Amino acid sequence: MSAAQNLILSPVWDRARTGTHFLSGDHACAEGAIYAGCRFFAGYPITPATEIAERLAERLPEIGGQYIQMEDEIASMAAILGASVTGAKSMTATSGPGFSLMMENLGLGYMEEIPTVVVDVQRGGPSTGLPTSVGQQDMMQARFGPHGDFTSITFSPQSPQEAFNLTVHAFNVAERLRTPVLLMMDEVVGHMYERVVIPPAGEIPLVSRARPTVPPEEYHTYRPGPDLVPPMALAGDGYSVLFTGLTHDEDGRPVTTYAAQKVLVPRLREKILRNREVYERVGLYKTEDATTLVISYGITARSARRAVDLGREKGLPIGLFRPLSVWPFPAEKLRSLKNVKRIVVAEINMGQVVLEVRRIAGPYAEVLHVGNAGGHVISAETILEACTAPPEAKP
């Protein structure tokens, strides 16, 4: 074994490409991963996410990391979980069809509490759909894709710069809460080129998972701390850890009973919900006096901001609520905007995040949806039209 041995965890070659660049969203995401300390990428080519794999195939070996192209997305997802149990920060990137294949092992990641990052550069679906055109139709899959009860943490960037920033954040959150984290990009953000500033290494603080502080005989693989996150012993640490996707007790031993299930599964959910300050990010624009609120994310949020500007020019009290963390939806932040009477959710699908917004705000505001079936960026004019439409007739 030559130079490559044991360099995955070595900080010596940490090299962020500090500076100002002209990058696509896909490449910015890849650079965000490098910055965050990702040293292992397993993936499978798919439009429009391929450029992330290509960039990392070139960049990772430069810094002593590894790229491996697996036989499919099922294997890719499994490999990044395996990488992570050794302590390596790992990632994969795909689009809808591959994202569907990843659901099986994504669920394993939630159940075994393995930190990793999964990127979905969304295109139009279902099925093969529109490989080269935009979609935001996998948002409910990000929320509910794997079978069983769990809570996902999902981010969505509106620009290459934000793809960089949120990729770094996604790794930090995954490590902090010991869970897979999803980055839901879209084809337009993935392929568009813009200015991206990469700060000096260390300027954005990086997080590594908590490790056990007790000797092996006192360690319990899944005994959580006060924050509900169990410290994670790595393969090779000498703790003889036991991980299973079966319902398990604090030692990882399989206990397939109702009693064990009602302890484990609610904790996995609460671990996410009680630690909102770790991950929650919302962009607000002209919301102070807004009675009409546009909620949007990803590329659509940029049309939404333009719609707000156009509306303000006409004197309309419109604002933009932009969840960078889409799941869990930032419900309290939305409810805190007390003047809101109408909400327009703009997203490139036939109604997904709007369902959660309606659940949260339906009791006090009129919630409308603006979308399409994929393949077309929603215009500012279309969003503004919904903002100014007469109130819907109640049935």
Added chain:
Amino acid sequence: MTANASAATSPAMNGMAHVGPHPYDHLLRSADLPTIWCPGCGIGTAVGALIYGFEQAAIPMEKRVIVGGIGCSSRIVFYAKTDAYHTTHGRTIPFATGIKLCNPTLNVVVFAGDGDLFAIGGNHFIHAARRNMDLLVVCINNFNYGMTGGQGGPTTPAGALSTTTPYGNAEFPFNLPELAATAGATYVARWTTLDVRRLRNTFADVLKRHGFRFVEVLAPCPVSFGKTNKIGSGVEEMEYYEGLEVLKSRVEATEVPKTNIELGKPIIVGTFVDREAETFRDRYARVIDKARGSKS
């Protein structure tokens, strides 16, 4: 936990004070014994042989990793004391790939059944062999899906009975040693659980080596396959093997068997492939050197 302490606390030992600690107790998650495996099942024999192999090969405890999938064989993770990862059905090999690549000092063993490795996981098997991923893959082949009650699978012999082939299996099985060799495995052997000593020695040997190593272990499943096909109890299935085994080679690699296992026909056992080749990790190390050289 010491061997004595584990014997004193093991539920399996309740009322059995005359039974002393087993010499392997400290290598087992003793509190979880007895195993779920049926009387006469061959998996425990293979697990014992693997643990023996770890000891003989003097692999440090903290370097031992076992990755299991879903099924009877994969339950090894709950009994053998190593770092142990129970994954999804069929995905052992890619999960183990991530482990091995990110910590090459670990000795990573994939231990799973024929359905897990060759039906749902077949694609991963051939690609890991093609890459010469540095893994030992142990397949417990009991010719059917035991945990779900004896359904037919990718190794069920043609014509054999199972709950899903009630009129006889219309499919042909994989010939696993030939498949592994063709896909690029650097070591291929097949034994039955009757061959305990050979199996132990095989593990003791191959655990110290590198590359994609494949050991097929034919194991009785008297409760399902043996009963359905009138082979009989675990002991009778062992006698069945004893009558049909044809030993091709003890140590030196010999020709890979070209014929499928058929009911009532001779079963060729032995070491079939034994060669050295660069692993994926060896080759990727050069990629790293090249990438660093060109960019720094």
